[in-house]
Amino acid sequence: MRLPKLLPYLLPVLLFCYGPIQGQSNLIKAEKQKLASAKDSINYINSINRLGMLYHMRNVDSALYYGIRAKEIATRLQYAKGTADADNVIASVLYIRGMYQESLQLYTHALAAYRVQQDSANVSQVMMNMGNVYLSLGDSTKGLNLFRQVIRTGRKDSIMSLVNANYCMSNPRLSDDSSQYYIDKTREIASRYNDHRVLIAVNELESDFLFKKGRNKESLKVLVAALAEARKYEIDDQEIYILNSFARYYKNQPDSALNYAWRGYQLAKEKGYVLDLIPMLQDILTHTELLGNKDKIISVQKLLEATMAEENENLKKFVGDYIKYNTIQGDNAVLSIVNKNSRTKIWLLVSICVVSLFLLLFIYRLYQVSRKHELELEKLNLQILEQNKTLQVADEFKNKLFSILAHDFRTPLISTISIAGLMKDNPEFTKEEMEHFYGDIEKRASDMLESFDIILQWIKQQLSGYQYKAETLVLHDLFSESADIVMQQISAKKITLLNQIPMHATAVSDKEMLQFVNRNLLSNAIKFSPDGGTIIISCTQDDHLITVSVTDEGQGMDEQTLGKLFSVSSNFGSSTQHGAGIALSMCKDFIQKLGGQIWAQNVEPNGAIFSYSIPSKEEELTKKQLSRNP
Numbered sequence: 001m002r003l004p005k006l007l008p009y010l011l012p013v014l015l016f017c018y019g020p021i022q023g024q025s026n027l028i029k030a031e032k033q034k035l036a037s038a039k040d041s042i043n044y045i046n047s048i049n050r051l052g053m054l055y056h057m058r059n060v061d062s063a064l065y066y067g068i069r070a071k072e073i074a075t076r077l078q079y080a081k082g083t084a085d086a087d088n089v090i091a092s093v094l095y096i097r098g099m100y101q102e103s104l105q106l107y108t109h110a111l112a113a114y115r116v117q118q119d120s121a122n123v124s125q126v127m128m129n130m131g132n133v134y135l136s137l138g139d140s141t142k143g144l145n146l147f148r149q150v151i152r153t154g155r156k157d158s159i160m161s162l163v164n165a166n167y168c169m170s171n172p173r174l175s176d177d178s179s180q181y182y183i184d185k186t187r188e189i190a191s192r193y194n195d196h197r198v199l200i201a202v203n204e205l206e207s208d209f210l211f212k213k214g215r216n217k218e219s220l221k222v223l224v225a226a227l228a229e230a231r232k233y234e235i236d237d238q239e240i241y242i243l244n245s246f247a248r249y250y251k252n253q254p255d256s257a258l259n260y261a262w263r264g265y266q267l268a269k270e271k272g273y274v275l276d277l278i279p280m281l282q283d284i285l286t287h288t289e290l291l292g293n294k295d296k297i298i299s300v301q302k303l304l305e306a307t308m309a310e311e312n313e314n315l316k317k318f319v320g321d322y323i324k325y326n327t328i329q330g331d332n333a334v335l336s337i338v339n340k341n342s343r344t345k346i347w348l349l350v351s352i353c354v355v356s357l358f359l360l361l362f363i364y365r366l367y368q369v370s371r372k373h374e375l376e377l378e379k380l381n382l383q384i385l386e387q388n389k390t391l392q393v394a395d396e397f398k399n400k401l402f403s404i405l406a407h408d409f410r411t412p413l414i415s416t417i418s419i420a421g422l423m424k425d426n427p428e429f430t431k432e433e434m435e436h437f438y439g440d441i442e443k444r445a446s447d448m449l450e451s452f453d454i455i456l457q458w459i460k461q462q463l464s465g466y467q468y469k470a471e472t473l474v475l476h477d478l479f480s481e482s483a484d485i486v487m488q489q490i491s492a493k494k495i496t497l498l499n500q501i502p503m504h505a506t507a508v509s510d511k512e513m514l515q516f517v518n519r520n521l522l523s524n525a526i527k528f529s530p531d532g533g534t535i536i537i538s539c540t541q542d543d544h545l546i547t548v549s550v551t552d553e554g555q556g557m558d559e560q561t562l563g564k565l566f567s568v569s570s571n572f573g574s575s576t577q578h579g580a581g582i583a584l585s586m587c588k589d590f591i592q593k594l595g596g597q598i599w600a601q602n603v604e605p606n607g608a609i610f611s612y613s614i615p616s617k618e619e620e621l622t623k624k625q626l627s628r629n630p
Contacts, residue, residue, distance in 0.1 A: 026234060027054055028051065028054050028055070031047060031050050031051050031054060032051065034047050035047040035048065035051065041073065041077055041079075042077075042079060042082070044073070045070050045073055045074050045077075045079060045082040045085075045086075046082065046085070048066050048069055048070040048073075049066070049067070049070045049082065049085040049086055049088075049089055051066045052064075052065075052066030052067040052070065052086070052089035052090075052093075053088075053089055053092065056089065056092045056093055056096065058271075058272050058273050058274065059272065059274060060093050060096055060097060063089060063092070063093045064090065064093045066089065067086050067089035067090040067093060068086075068090065070082060070085065070086040070089065071083055071086035071087065071090070074086055080113055080116070080117060081113075081117055081119070083113065084109075084110045084113035084114055084117070084119075084122070085110075087106045087107075087109050087110040087113070088106075088107070088110045088122070088125075088126065088129075090106055091103045091104075091105075091106035091107045091110065091129070092129070094106065095129070095132075095133055095136070097369065098369055099362075099365060099366075099369075100133050100136055100137050101365075102362070102365075103133055104130060104133050104134075107126055107129060107130045107133065108130075110122075110126050111123065111126045111127065111130070114126060120153075120155070121157065121159060124150045124153065124155060124159050124160075124163065125159055127146050127149060127150050128146065128147065128150055128159075128162065128163050128166060130146055131143040131144070131145075131146035131147045131166070131170075132166065132170075134146065135170050140170070143170060144167070144170060144171055147163060147166060147167040147170070148167070150163045151163060151164070151167065156189075157193075158189065158190070158193040158195055158198075160189050161185075161186045161187075161189035161190040161193075161195060161198045161202075162186075162198060164182045164185045164186045164189070165182065165183075165186040165198070165201065165202060165205060167182060168182035168183060168186070168205070169205065176209075176213070179209060180209070183202060183205055183206050183209065186198065186202045186205075187199065187202050190202065196229065196233050196235070197233075197235055197238065199229070200226050200229050200230050200233075200235065200238045200242075201238065203222050203223070203225060203226035203229070204223070204226055204238075204241065204242060204245055206222055207219045207220075207222040207223040207226065207245065208245070210222065211249065219249070220249065223242065223245055223246065223249065226238075226242050227239065227242045227243070227246075230242055236267065236271045236273070237271075237273060239267060240264050240267050240268050240271075240273060240276065241264075243260050243261075243263050243264035243267065244260070244261065244264045244280065244283070246260035247260040247261040247264065247283060247287070254287050254290040254291050255291070257287045258284065258287040258288060258291065261280065261283050261284045261287055262284060264280060265277065265280040265281065265284060268280060274311070277307050277311075278304070278307055278308055278311060281300065281303060281304040281307055282304065284300055285297070285300045285301065285304060288300050301380055301384065302384060304380065305377060305380045305384060308373060308376060308377055308380075309377065311373065312370065312373050312374070312377070346420065346423070346441075348445065349416060349420055349441055349445060350420070352445055353413060353416070353417060356413055357413075415444070415488045415489075416441065416444050416445065418488070419437060419440060419441055419444075420441065422437075423437050468510055468593070468594075469510050469511075469512075470508050470509065470510065471508070471509075471510075471511060472506055472507075472508055473506060473507050473508070473509055473511055473514065474503070474505070474506055475501045475505045475506065475507060475539060475546070475548060476499060476501040476502065476503050476505065478511075478514065478515060478518055479499050479501060479518055479522070479537050480499065481515070482515065482518045482519045482522050483497055483499070483522065485519065486519075486522060486523060486526055489523075489526050490526060493526065493529065493530075493531050493532075493533070494531055494532045495526060495529055495531075495532070495533055495534070495535055496532075496533070496534040496535070497534075497535050497537070498534065498535070498536045498537065499537045500536060500537060500538045500539075501537055501538065501539045501548070502539070505539050505541055505546065506616075507546050507614055507615070507616050508615070508616070508617055509594050509614055509615075510594060513590040513593065513594060514590075514594065514614070516586070516587070516590060517587045517590055517591060517598070517612060518548075520583045520584065520586075520587050521550045521587070521610050521612075522535070522537075522550060524583075524584075524610070525550050525551075525552040525554075525610070528552060528554035528555065528608070529552045529553055529554050530553060530554065533552065533553040533554075534553060535550065535551065535552050535553075536549075536550075536551045537549070537550055537551075538551070541616060542616075543616075544615065544616060544617075545596070545613045545614065545615060545616060546613065546614060546615075546616040547611055547612070547613040548611065548612055548613075549609050549610070549611040550609070550610045550611075551603060551607060551608075551609040552607050552608055552609075553606060553607040554606070554607055554608060555606060556602040556603070556606055556607060556608050557600070557602060557608060562600060562601070562602070565584060565600055566584050566585055566587070566588040566598065566600075567585055587612075591612050591614065594614050594615075595614060595615045596612055596613045596614035596615065597612065597613055598610070598611070598612040599611055599612075
């Protein structure tokens with residue numbers, strides 16, 4: 001038996017919002033009035049957390065904002081309950097966004113904090129929410145065990161009505177008698193606390209139960225009564241779900257089902273329940289297709305596509321906000337550890353690595369979620385291809401930005417981890433040697449953080465489209481910075497690096513784009529150079545262009561490889577070469593955006609030379625009209 005999708009999201013709201021039952025809009029309005037009149041920090045934090053929970057079903061971006069804001073203030077004031085409540089808010093937002101593992105991690109932190117505070121009500125609440133997450137992950141054993149643990153506590157407060165209802169909903173092995181028992185138990189507890197929201201929800205559950213037993217008239221009667229109660233108490237979200245239940249009830253009567261589905265959609269749109277709009281439109285499309293009206297089908301498809309596109313944009317904003325949140329968290333951790341002794345510095349390195357890896361995994365998971373939405377959009381693009389061109393181009397540029405962040409931090413992280421491993425495996429190092437290693441680690445970590453902040457700010461600017469930022473750059477210094485990042489690989493292969501670019505050679509260009517190209521050309525030259533080889537960096541300049549070249553003594557390339565070198569589809573002979581091909585295709589794209597061109601050729605008797613040219617002055621770039629969106 002399946003419960004309409006409301007109880008997993010309903011529980012956190014109830015725990016933060018005691019008092020007379022009101023509609024979601026009224027509760028938000030009332031809480032904002034309390035926030036404006038809050039006279040102390042504790043009440044202010046509590047109010048922000050309540051707003052975060054009230055918004056989590058309607059606008060996840062707003063919910064995330066309130067959760068992050070509350071955690072920032074609570075952490076600064078060392079208000080433990082406020083921090084736990086904020087983790088609970090953020091975890092609920094991540095759960096809704098489909099990031100189940102990250103959600104479980106924050107729920108676990110909140111659960112531990114509530115246990116220390118002996119807050120038994122919130123302990124039960126978080127355990128039930130964790131049960132719902134495990135069910136979403138497909139682990140019904142862990143999910144149901146958590147529900148049973150809460151039930152065995154014997155608590156008699158209003159939380160137990162939801163625990164019983166969720167257990168009934170999530171356990172397909174329950175007999176009809178057991179299901180009816182948990183329905184009655186839920187209604188009994190909700191009636192005792194005059195909890196109209198849960199009473200309405202359990203009526204929907206019972207209606208579904210009666211319908212599956214073939215008692216259609218009784219099912220419809222219960223559903224009609226639930227709708228009247230939802231309207232009476234202005235509980236908007238319940239009214240929306242009940243209208244959808246009517247649509248399911250009349251699924252064999254497309255006209256009636258479509259009527260109720262549209263009413264639910266219009267109410268959700270009016271009240272701002274944006275998270276429900278896509279599944280509602282998908283149901284409306286199904287009912288419309290059964291009626292066979294092609295014009296209406298196309299109209300609904302267009303509306304669905306527009307809604308999905310808007311949700312995709314919201315997801316991009318969510319990515320930016322959460323990356324910013326993790327960055328702040330990481331910075332706070334770094335600042336607190338830097339002031340400790342030498343032994344603590346090793347833990348600082350480990351923390352930076354873990355945070356960085358977590359960010360990479362987070363970006364990859366968000367990329368998967370984004371790709372899921374894109375696949376759905378591509379199905380509709382078969383009929384409405386022209387409307388999606390702008391979205392597809394923007395998404396391609398966004399993916400390149402993510403690739404830049406992953407590509408530029410892999411090598412320095414591996415290098416730093418190698419140094420830490422060397423220190424761990426060789427305890428016989430002298431104090432002077434250890435101090436040397438500590439200094440090296442601290443410098444690398446500081447440089448990495450500084451580079452990370454710069455690149456992250458640049459990527460954040462580019463998420464809304466390509467933005468050219470011109471500045472005067474000293475090319476010799478740019479390659480010196482790039483060489484510092486890969487110095488361990490240079491030393492390991494005993495390569496001689498000759499930076500022959502004159503100190504006076506400058507260009508007016510975008511530093512981050514140009515440095516991405518420089519790092520990739522230098523990295524590739526190191527990869528394909530023999531041990532003990534020489535890499536030469538040189539440049540030439542005239543009144544309009546400056547040309548930079550990186551020459552190595554590797555094996556060179558065949559004609560087929562040269563012809564496809566700067567294409568993503570390049571068929572290189574190894575996975576390493578294939579990764580280089582992807583990076584080189586991005587280098588070509590960036591150099592073209594900077595008004596230049598990039599090429600490669602073999603040199604005799606062996607080796608290769610990679611070159612690019614860019615305008616030496618800003619007015620030359622302006623003439624090429626490159627300030628366009630990607």
